[in-house]
Amino acid sequence: MARANGPRPAAGLLLVDKPQGITSHDVVARVRRGFGTRKVGHAGTLDPMATGLLLIGIEGATRLLTFLVGLDKTYTATIRLGVSTDSDDADGTVTATASADGVTDAAISAGIAALTGDILQVPSTVSAIKVDGKRAYDLARAGESVELKSRPVTVSRFDVLDTRRGDGVIDLDVVVDCTSGTYIRALARDLGAALGVGGHLTALRRSAIGPFLVSDAVALTDGIGAAPVLTPARVATDVLGALTVTEQEATDLRHGKKLAGAAERVASLPVAAIAPDGSLIGVLERRGADLKSAMNMPEEQP
Template identity: 55%
Template sequence: MNARGPQRRQSPPPPPGLLVVDKPAGWTSHDVVGKVRRLVGTRKVGHAGTLDPMATGVLVLGVERATKLLGHLALDTKTYLATIRLGAATTTDDAEGEVVSTADAGGVDEAAVDAGVAALTGDIEQVPSSVSAIKVDGRRAYERARAGEEVALAARPVHVGRFDVLVRRPGDAVLDLDVLVDCSSGTYVRALARDLGAGLGVGGHLTALRRTRVGPFTLEHARDVDTLVAEADGEAGRASLSLDLDAATATAFPRRDVDAAGADDLAHGRPLPPTGTPGTAAVFGPDGHVVGLVADTEGRARPVLVLAPAG
């Protein structure tokens, strides 16, 4: 024993990989990251694809070396289940904002809703919500909006591949629509609710939002926070990953297997023969472990990200 008393034995860091969390309502994405850091035993945790506090569902987190993977994952399409309330517009385009206008939506018929939805499907120009996380002169739009500033954001192109009305529920001067939305990254479902209501002349906002898919990762991969806490309190002493680094890359990218020489070349940052296909591919060595990501450039498969240390 030294002068400082007994030294606490530190646990080894967790293996690298992805943890897919079913985010609870009321939590920010950063809240989830902070909780997961304690549950898996490392500060090296990051997330991809922010969810608003009111939203629930799929939030993809990277642990240890897999944090480097987050910016390269194929997360360009997402799926949501949402509820749109027609008959009222709010300051935030969702139920957390103040109501700024109301109109009787009882007379909005099915054909009008279908036409409004069709106009918001496909390639569209969308003005993001004023309380989005987009930066305006170095500050988040939501910070400026909540400080009382007038926020004007430019429209930008997004793609809504699917916008289906699943259930229509008439209420007292309102009409609630349960919808399914498949869309490109950067699409705001709150803005779809706002624009649908505006187009119908009655106003609209979002009352519920659940993300069911981000790229290839779905609710089937996800676990809720209570389950993760129970795992951390169990014999293992930490929550387990949803996918280790090998499984995560194989799920998100086309796979390419190379021999030991090819694996060594990529581990040292050297290019490989071309894959012959567009986009990014995951390269696996003869031991079955991922070495890195490559993409064809100038006739060679050049490293996009090296995940395995040289040697």
């Protein structure tokens, strides 16, 4: 994408409230056009059916995305018990139905308790996980059999906010706090299976990623290019914590030198190195008793 004559877009993190019906890649494409740069990436996808928070890195801030993808996440969702689909969500084809009229609140609570904490979860077949170099959803849509291995995830909160019964189904509005890589669709599927009636997701909204909240996000409008971004220093500090360095130390880090004996100056690593002017120098990691930049930020250009 050719940038129009004008200043380079400021590096930063854009919080976007993704609308329903478009992919995360669609959001990236809109942000690229709006900001006039191809240096745009995101930390963690959302299905087209889902809405909510996407973290979009712009220019040099794309280098921080690797530190954001593994952050814990919070979702609100609606699970429908009594209907199963081939994708475990409302975008799929119904594969089975069973009356949920006999499912008690106590049974639901027990099923949810079994899916809370450290669990092994088999991701949904229609997912972006790669199998032999190909996306699982591409294989599934091509009619190929897809077997995904279970993997450990942690669901620290799985609470029912509201329960609605009628027409042989039960709709549960829930809130879930979980580690990165947890599939809420799979929670709906597994809860329905445990209750013997099947289940799928009818709504999903991501409300938080680590310290970042959807309430602070902007809508994906035609004016997205004028939306405010969080500075790399703010982002790195919020996620990693900060070590303020001197001008000389900042220069040394930019030239690939170590900070001798500096490991004792921080409580945890990695940590963001912040220059006296408040800018982000890079992300530091331990080298014995020293600290060295594992990732330097490019200096801002006019």
